[in-house]
Amino acid sequence: PNFGGGTPKIYRKEQYTDVIYQDTPAAKARKEVFYDLPELFPRVKDYSRGLGVLDLAKAIETNTQNRANGELIQHITETIEGILSAAETGEVYHMTTTCDRPAPLKPGGNIDEI
Structure with missing residues (x-):
């Protein structure tokens, strides 16, 4: 617990609402995807506590x-x-x-x- 390991991921609300308006296999597949969020300062967990x-x-x-x-x-x-x-x-x-x-x-200071 309380560790910041791994790459941050995001899930957009539009992915969920797309299925309501577009009941297609592609929209359903997007609903399950988490996208990697690029880190501006990688490995922050290693030196921020x-x-x-x-x-x-x-x-x-x-x-x-x-x-x-x-x-x-x-x-x-x-x-x-x-x-x-x-x-x-x-x-x-x-x-x-x-x-x-x-x-x-x-x-790195x-x-x-x-």
């Missing part, structure tokens, strides 16, 4: 802000609540928060560079 904790520890050690800081969390929370609000009311939700995008981790 614990990076959040490591980033937090490094921020404490260097007296800097970690990537998952309060400003980012507040913005993410408002985004989720805004989507739910827009879905319920049918109206556009106007965001009131902003945040700076955290710098990405360097692929040294742990001391986090």
